[in-house]
Amino acid sequence: MPTGSTGQIIGIIVASLLVIGFGIGMSVYFGRKAKNSQDWLSAGESLPLIVVIITQFATATGGGVLIAHVGIGYKSGWSVFIYEGCVLIGFLVLMLIAKWLRQQRFTTVPDIITRLFGQHKLVTAIAAIAALVVPFGWLATQFVAFAQLFGQLTGVSPTALILLIMVASLLFVLPGGLTSVAWTDFVFGIFMIAMSLGVAAYAVHLAGGWGQITATVPQRLWGWEGFTAVGWEQIWLWIAAILPGTLTNQLYYQRVFATKKVSDARRGLGLSGLTMLIGGIYAGCIGLAVHSMNPGLTNEEDAAGWLLTQLPTWLVIVFGAFLVSTIVSTTGAALQSVVANLTRDVYQNIVGKEQGERQTVSLSRMITVGVSVLAAVLAILFPKALTWLVATYAYSAAALAAPIFLGYALHKRRRLTPAAAIASMLTGIVGCAVAQVLDTTVPYAVYGIGASTVVLLVIALATPGKPSADVRSELVREEA
Template sequence: MSTGSPGQIVGIVVASLLVVGSGIAMSVYFGRKARGSAGWLAAGESLPLIVVIITQFATATGGGVLIAHVGIGYRSGWSVFVYEGCVLVGFLVLALIARWLRTQRFTTVPDIVTRLFGRHRLVTAIAALAALVVPFGWLATQFVAFAQLFGQLTGISPTALILVMTVASLLFVLPGGLTSVAWTDFVFGIFMIAMSLGVAGYAVHLAGGWGHIAAVVPRRLWGVEGLTAVGWQQIWLWIAAILPGTLTNQLYYQRVFATKKVSDARRGLVLSGLTMLVGGVYAGCIGLSVHAMNPSLLNEEDAAGWLLTRLPSWLVVVFGAFLVSTIVSTTGAALQSVVANLTRDVYQNIAGRSRDEHRTVALSRVITVAVALLAAVLAILFPKALDWLVATYAYSAAALAAPIFLGYLLHRFRRLTPAPAIAGMLAGIVGCGAAQLIGTTVPYAVYGIAASAVVLLATALATSSKRTTSVHSELARES
């Protein structure tokens, strides 16, 4: 059932078409500036600092912020900032190795692992699988989120909406790969930040102002104590689940690889992390405002949808455009990331096929269409079954966290071989699976990461040799 009148539905559709159309025009324009396969896969190390900051925000802000985070704000007040803060901390940790990441001219996360441990097809294969499952999960679930949210606004069938978003995502990615995605995300990201703050402010106004919210909503939600209102158990679970996922998400790494200046790599992550707090303002203000107006919702995740029924027609139309720009930013980034893995890691590094510029770009476009269609089919046929894709965060982090960060520390002192990486990644996956089967309270990713770290360290000490002073100095200059 739609929440809008016929006039609102027409307005939403027109506004959405304008957003998508402008995005496609920008994608084509910036796609012409992409230089060969480097521009397609890694934006040719061409992104200015401000673009990196905003595109990180646009990529990370999807259906989860629009629905789930508003629900956190409704039920637990400012605790939503703890969630966003976990992403910020993850970015700050990534910033510690950002300069090294940028100087190595990586394209995908498996490039990092093979640089640390040496080239081996099994290393590349496991790392590529662990890296691509997360953005593919994002892609499919964002299709579903768009169909559900936009369906509530317009009454259009989910299948039709998923197909529309599939075509839009393809048109955003095909012209120039990451170059197109990053620049369109930059423009959309500015719109998203403005809309987030604007809608949050309007929600507070609709609820009677902050004074009224403070009078009718329990202080434990809107006061300083609201930061921990969700409870310490849930906070620790967030820390254990979100931090590893942030630290191993290839979508974030790719923006570091693409910075125009090496010096921007670290600053970009720090400032991007701070920008993520805008999501906390949006979700917290809307959640508390809806709580003030209707404290009896049975499902906190209905808070965003309930607010839509109270917005004036013009704002509902603008919100529809905001919704489209938010979802399409994430789907385009996720689609390009999966294609980068399949092209760079599977086709070139594992299969050992041609690195010809023209052929690489052409193949990337073919793979883009295939991946988008597969995600769309899954989203249409199994919209509820896609919940299992949440597990991809855990298994990806369990496989990649130790090889990236522990490997970065060890490679300065020892000559690493592929064996520790293979053993560590497999141990992470097995440990994660075992903890999931047991049903542990702590997210099973933590057990996987711990198992991966222990096995990787033991294998590295048994199979590697110490570096000479001259080699160590060379590596220090690299970093």
């Protein structure tokens, strides 16, 4: 039965609705355990180690892995593992401060900045904007990816599909915030891992087995040289772009904040990073298999879509369910992260409004609806213009990388002030913008991070005095 037939469309729709319905049921069940605003915003430090590991994987695996990474495998073979490896290295670096992050009981990234440099509304505002733009970009682009993928499979209009995924994301987040998102992602993550390995194995089988692939695909893609087939220039560009983005992505921090045990924070990041390699197996095997079967694709990112036309009906339906679970996991996590920033940092810390537990949760839910509608409108009106949101990675990293990591390295030795944080973040943003305008060869995020680091280091060394009493008391608690 060819792709796009009535039977397949009905099967895909039913499977998608079953997945969404199951996820909503899970969200409602675990949402009942969210007893207060802390549970809604940070899962109340309740997530077991295995849940943290799988939910990190589910959050990080979105439309990019499904389409772009398969394209890398098609064109450049095992080079896709370099891309996934950059995420792994980012997680390993985050491990250096993971225990401290969990001990301090943060809720959002701006909490980290203000703890290191002191309370100041402008510090919180800049850090909040830098932290929320990335998950908001994820949210909007995942809406677009869902519409593109399922529009081709089902013929349903993009607007209808965007509205569907918006409603599904709302129903995943509204019951219990991060508590419901994390547990739902955990279940979906297990399904995603199984499907990734299963579809990769079937693609290799469909191509005639590994022997047939090695006989028809150039060795430079599937041999050891395949790990660098993309070229060293592109590899260095990936390192410069992906590492900073991973190190400052609030979605990853939130799962560290939510670990049940302090001791799990570091282990959770390391093991989560290793699960990212599953994405490399999935993308590499499918890319090479499709290259073997159809080496003439003009656009490598069409490889995943072409494979769908070769799958039997039952697998197309199951694969559709896999796509839904993958995209909904990412949109739910991104939506909750944006709402946490707006509730905690903007409303409570900047505006200075404090409300009771019920009122805070109700406000968070209203903000959730507003953010979802805004992202859906942008996805409908500008389905191709949303690629500019990729730049949010660079600007977010330029603003946050130095204050978080250099600030952590200096906070026991130097007096860090709000002025240092403000100057460092603004310099990072300006440096990033200048490099982007000049169209530098090196990714503009690198210039922004470098400028931010230099300014913060100079100001910290020039500021007299010792760490504040608050910081010293925190250090005593850490050592205890």
